[in-house]
């Protein structure tokens with residue numbers, strides 16, 4: 001996969017409206033998630049099994065270009081430090097993959113238990129934690145559990161009864177926006193990247209384009 005920001009940035013005004021629509025969708029996700037988490041009495045306080053240690057893959061050009069926007073809000077020195085960390089992490093992940101081992105390693109955007117680009121974080125970082133359901137094409141519904149911290153907290157409070165949280169409409173709206181973005185940009189490759197892998201592609205030259 002040959003993904004870098006520069007070829008897209010020359011047409012940025014054309015795709016920004018789509019990123020704005022995704023931002024609105026992210027706000028809706030955050031609101032819906034918070035409302036359900038509140039009903040459980042669940043608070044994500046960070047934990048030993050921090051989800052920022054989990055290797056999540058991200059699959060949309062939308063989330064990639066949004067991360068590029070987020071990196072653009074940081075000073076050059078900070079960006080370069082993040083990229084250096086991302087390079088180290090990506091190399092470690094590749095090395096453990098070659099040896100057939102698994103590695104839990106902190107996302108390069110996490111500093112002192114805080115996400116440095118919290119408003120720009122991808123979808124899975126927003127939805128992880130509480131139990132959810134997915135409605136598959138054909139009518140099959142799958143249910144998925146919450147994270148370990150969720151179970152620990154809810155076991156203590158006794159709030160273990162499932163409260164409906166359907167990710168399907170969010171996934172569908174993301175897919176629609178992604179389709180529009182692919183048409184707008186002409187980019188057809190599949191994407192499967194960790195945050196670290198995305199960050200290594202973002203150099204300062206991306207922000208020197210007028």
Ligand code: SF4
Nearest residue numbers: 052107109110115125
């Ligand atoms: S992008 Fe932010 S919220 Fe998502 S894993 Fe990285 S540090 Fe955590």
